[in-house]
Amino acid sequence: MKESVIEEQKLELYHLLKDRYLIGDLLKKGEHSRIYRAYDTVLDQEITIKEFVPENPDMAETDTGNFIEEAGKFFGVYEYQGIAEVTDVFRDEEHAYMAIEYLPGKNLREYLNAEKKGQITIEEAWTLLFPVLDTVSWMHSNGMVHGGIRMSRLIFDENDRLCLTGIGDCFLRNRESEANGPWTDVRAVSEILYECLTGKSPLQAGCLWNKKKIRSVSIWTTVSSRVDETLLRELNYGIGGGCFGFYALAEQLGMQNEPLAVYLGAIQSVWGESWLNLTEKYQKEAYLDEEHAFLTRKQWRNILNITGIFLVSIAVAGCVGFWYTHTHERQILEWQIQKDRTKYHRISGKETDGFAIGDIHLKKLMEQTLGISLEEKSRNSYSEMPYQESCTYASPEKAGKEQIEIFSDKEDRRVNSCEVVLSKEEMELFFQEIFSQIIPETYLTEEEIERTFDRTQDGFYRFDAHGKFQMTLWKKKSYGETEKEQEWYHLSLTACAREPQDEKEAAGSYARDSKEYREFMDFVKKHAVKTEMISDTIIYKLEEEAVRNWNQPSNVPLLKKTRTDFMRALEKSGCSFEIKSEKDIFQVTDAGIGALKAEFVREVRIETTEGERIFLQYDFLSERIVQICLGSVDSAREWNYGLGAELIGALSDDNRKSEEKLAKELKQNASELEASSLAQENCGDLSWMILTDDDRVPRLILAPHGLLDDKSFPYAASRWQQKGED
Known part of the structure; x- marks a missing residue:
């Protein structure tokens, strides 16, 4: 019965379909279609016509629409040689059709x-x-x-x-x-x-x-x-x-x-x-x-x-x-x-950093790639980071020398950072096969891997120019049972970029060699008013108009709180203040390996009538805070620790300490620090640091969580110069 229905609807020989296609012999008849040999009178060439005949009358209209949609995906697609070219897709009152290249x-x-x-x-x-x-x-x-x-x-x-x-x-x-x-x-x-x-x-x-x-x-x-x-x-x-x-x-x-x-x-x-x-x-x-x-x-x-x-x-x-x-x-x-x-x-609405990989899958990836088994040695939680925990693994085959510590979110198991200790051969394999799985936005070439090892010859190399991560590599030496010197490498990888609150993609945070990456760099090079070369790093200086035209925020770590929140907290503290100057830091840093750091930052210098000096840096487009530095105009005078505590309380949602306790801790740390040293603490979403210069003059720095996590911090980043220089 099904076949007889199709026969009755068969196109007649020499029928002119769509006033263009002269129908010839029926080549093939199927359950859902008929294939005719035909002639295109417009293009003057032999073609094939496929007539779609729905099997189920109840689904006829839906199936005909699906046929038109699917056939349309092939129309005009000429770059693929393994398929007959589709030159036309159309329908009449009865059925839908497609005109296809004739295959002899x-x-x-x-x-x-x-x-x-x-x-x-x-x-x-x-x-x-x-x-x-x-x-x-x-x-x-x-x-x-x-x-x-x-x-x-x-x-x-x-x-x-x-x-x-x-x-x-x-x-x-x-x-x-x-x-x-x-x-x-x-x-x-x-x-x-x-x-x-x-x-x-x-x-x-x-x-x-x-x-x-x-x-x-x-x-x-x-x-x-x-x-x-x-x-x-x-x-x-x-x-x-x-x-x-x-x-x-x-x-x-x-x-x-x-x-x-x-x-x-x-x-x-x-x-x-x-x-x-x-x-x-x-x-x-x-x-x-x-x-x-x-x-x-x-x-x-x-x-x-x-x-x-x-x-x-x-x-x-x-x-x-x-x-x-x-x-x-x-x-x-x-x-x-x-x-x-x-x-x-x-995942949205969470301000935690994170790589796009789960902790268990990262452990399995290391085991498979490095050819070692990893046993869990310890699992820890931290009061200052209540949403995170760390798990330490060691390899029993290598006497526990290969160690891996993974920090992840307690709820969704997303990896925030990891620390690995491996031999040079294993670390090279890590860079080749594991690195790009943790950070799919980039990869390391063999030349870049070799250069990374070369830079650790003095024992330490830090790379923080990428908008997605920070990397630190230490070179260590030890002696085994044979008293032969062995080299070990300690790598720290930390996700550092926050997603902007409006979920707009940050400038520069594109996959290496992607279309967006190339378009952004073409734009930056075209609009750069100045270019500086420092070692392997290129810095492009931009003007405000270019930043507005690109219209994407900085990809440096940002606090959730904005310039408005800061100014409101400063007014609430009751101190009188005056904005002394403003300057723009609009630059894109290309440090290689696909690392683009887009800093579209405005810096404001504020002084209070009580003698405090504050440097506020915030993203120019989103106004989210990059960093705050607080100190005294007069280096011989202590700054207001209560004001520092109020700012921490106002700008951190994760802080659980009272302002009174915070002020006491800030003062104690400042008084106990030696020259050129620091003390720091994480509040979950915010980190604070007390930093002293060569004369033991302390400053307070507030920044997004994790930014200050290091054994050293450049004093110039606090916006003050040494020994009273302006």
Whole structure:
């Protein structure tokens, strides 16, 4: 009945469709469509017309709209060689249509039988299919799955290039299964590769005792064990047991995959969570599935004795579990990390710093990459940082010398900072493979890694020019049992950038080499009024108009509180004050490794009638506070500790101390400090520091949490010069 309905609606021969397309022979009739040979009277060329005929009358309008939408995604897309060009998409009162490039060649199976005696090598097959794989990868990156790749849909064009057909109604094929994804097309291509190599379709290649289990490729032709195992895994294991996409399939087969890498990020973003769920489900059920398969193989008992079957089944089940654990562990971890990035990107309303990775996943990443096991040694919480805890791990294989401490949020387990102690070889591996997983906005080249090690020859190197993180590397030496000197490196990584309150992206906080990164640097270089070069660092000076035009705030750490909050607190304190001067610090610092520090800061110098001098720095666009420095105009006179305590109380939401207690602590610290020394404390969202110069003159510095966490702090950053210089 279904077929007769389609026959009645068939377009007549020589019908002029849309006053343009002269309809010819019916080439193919399917469940949802008819394919006609046609002639485009406008472009004067032979084409193919695909007429979409909905199967379900109740869904006709919806499905027709979906066909138009899907076909429209291919219209005008000419850069992909693995698909026939779509030159028009339209509908009339009855149906929807798409005009497609006419493909005069054979399909892939016809080509193999006629030209290659049914078989070709894996290299030949991959070369033929690669344009199609590139096209389908593009589909995956745009949320589409073909779902019906087969030999008959792969047809050669006039240039002997293989093209995929069957587009426009992909949504119908994938509606039947919610588990469809890129892996569905990987399975289909694996079947095609199997037939290209063996000359037999997988349906013809089942084992005698179990037709559903595909026999080895090596029975019919000579292939590497790598190719054989990969294809058998794709064909014999269920969803979640094979490769995620074509990039991974190529990697497993040892074939070309570099051009496919461009789609990887988008495909992971669209399909990653679904794949993770499927692989986790498969991992849990792998043993049970294998056991179940054994119980249903009655034919085995007719060939082998019961003891042999039992032993073989146990061995296979064990191998499946072992294989899956060791071949999918890294893949699953990468998707968990990708899931972390999506999860933490959505978190809003929290002013805590953080990298886009969870603490457990960071530990696993270090274990897998460095080839060590890590045992938990201690777990600590801190009263000044109630939302955080730290966990220390050590490697028992290395006598505990490899140590890792991870600071994370107690609730969502987001990593805030980490400290690692490793050998030089291990630290080099950390920079190569782990660093960019923690900080996906950038990476380190081999040259940059070597330069980083060179800068620690004197024992210490600090890098704080990146808008996303601060890095400190110490070089240490120790002596083992052989009394031979050993070098160890202690790395500290801290996330330092806060998200602006209005969630507008901060200037300069772009992924290295991204389009936004390049556009920003082009803008900065074009509008820079002055450029300074200091060692490997370039500083571009800008004017106010350029800052306003770019219209994104600084990417330096900022307090939640603004200039208005500060001025209100100063007025509430009851002191009289006067604004003495204002100056702008509008500059972008390029320190390499993708590190751009955008400082669009206004600095205000304020003096009170009681003799205090205050330097207030705040972001020019958002007015959020960068730093406050408080001291006395007269270096011989003490400044008002009560005023310092009031400012801390007003600008920190996490401070739990009374102003009276704070004032007492500030005074005590200032009196006890030696020359050129400091004392500091974190209040959760804010850090304060008492800093003395060579003459023991103390100043108070208020800054975002974590900014002052170091063994040293440049006195010039307090905005005062040494020994009374102006």
